[in-house]
Amino acid sequence: MLILPSDHLIGNLDNFYTSIDKASQIACETNAIVTFGVKPCKFNSEYGYIDALYDSDKKYHIVQRFLEKPAYELSNDHYWNSGIFVFKAKRYIDEVKKFAPNLYKLCYNSVKHFTPQEKFLYLKQQDFEGIESISIDHLVMEKVKNIAMIEANFDWMDIGTWNAVLELNERKNCFFSRSTLHENKQCFLGKTSNMKQLSGVIEFQKKSILNQSLMSFINKVKNMAVIKKEIRPWGFFYVILTGENFLVKRLFINPLSCTSKQFHNHRDEYHIVLSGVGHITLDEKIHTVVQNHLIEIPRNVAHRIENKNTDSPLEIIEFQVGDHLSDSDIVRLDDIYGRTA
Numbered sequence: 001m002l003i004l005p006s007d008h009l010i011g012n013l014d015n016f017y018t019s020i021d022k023a024s025q026i027a028c029e030t031n032a033i034v035t036f037g038v039k040p041c042k043f044n045s046e047y048g049y050i051d052a053l054y055d056s057d058k059k060y061h062i063v064q065r066f067l068e069k070p071a072y073e074l075s076n077d078h079y080w081n082s083g084i085f086v087f088k089a090k091r092y093i094d095e096v097k098k099f100a101p102n103l104y105k106l107c108y109n110s111v112k113h114f115t116p117q118e119k120f121l122y123l124k125q126q127d128f129e130g131i132e133s134i135s136i137d138h139l140v141m142e143k144v145k146n147i148a149m150i151e152a153n154f155d156w157m158d159i160g161t162w163n164a165v166l167e168l169n170e171r172k173n174c175f176f177s178r179s180t181l182h183e184n185k186q187c188f189l190g191k192t193s194n195m196k197q198l199s200g201v202i203e204f205q206k207k208s209i210l211n212q213s214l215m216s217f218i219n220k221v222k223n224m225a226v227i228k229k230e231i232r233p234w235g236f237f238y239v240i241l242t243g244e245n246f247l248v249k250r251l252f253i254n255p256l257s258c259t260s261k262q263f264h265n266h267r268d269e270y271h272i273v274l275s276g277v278g279h280i281t282l283d284e285k286i287h288t289v290v291q292n293h294l295i296e297i298p299r300n301v302a303h304r305i306e307n308k309n310t311d312s313p314l315e316i317i318e319f320q321v322g323d324h325l326s327d328s329d330i331v332r333l334d335d336i337y338g339r340t341a
Helices: 013-030 089-099 101-111 162-171 178-192 212-222
Strands: 008-010 033-038 049-054 061-067 079-086 147-151 156-158 228-232 235-243 246-253 261-263 267-275 278-282 285-289 294-297 303-307 314-322 331-334
Touching (some): 008 079, 033 049, 156 162, 212 246, 212 314
Antiparallel strands (some): 049 061
């Protein structure tokens, strides 16, 4: 079995296939669980690490321990944990039985009535009741003996954080080939085209406070070079990051000013207040959004942003995600400046 996380970008696919073949051979010959370690180019506290040593024949490494997001810099003989595993199904099931018997029992009860004649197995909500909210790495893999590791000889990047999304935009033309990006972007942009359903790369909740990773990303965005500036009756905005299916702006709304009441057919927006207090109308309900909080504005929902402060501008980071990102997708319903759609 080959287990792959859903929020990673992989390059050099021929090398990747060769690595998988090598891992499969090791798993078959030794019955080991095999993982892939990525040689770090720098320390990153948002990644998990692997401490591993060569076996006596130097055919592969033996995992000594997993370190989850260490707070201190590690020596350069550690590897990033790719989260990719290759193993025999029976070996893995035996480990789950040993270290997570409750999980094994719940899974077994969910599938025991499945027959080979059935093409699909549909799990129900009750099948997930009782399962711990814990990663399989913590629950099982960190306790398992006889885990082998081979060095990944393919380009690899975890895009499960905002900082990684920013780094991907900076590196995409030199780190990954165009063909690799084309193969991966459908998965990546397919997820980002509907933020509400994200579970890995980007996760938002309405009017939620920012987590540490997103705050770090926002701080980097604020210092990025401006691509262009545009003036509006209510103030101005900078375009600071752009790519296929996404756009990031920095809005400055003047005191006692507001945007038009509008909606979009082809994009979702996410607004993060950097300074000031935003009064954001969604349909007919007004939300007060303070500094370091965000609000989701789904497509086809009428909205308006207002700055009621008499002295200071309202500063907002705006994320646009969709398949058509331009002013032609603005449908104005009301505008105090007399603009039309």
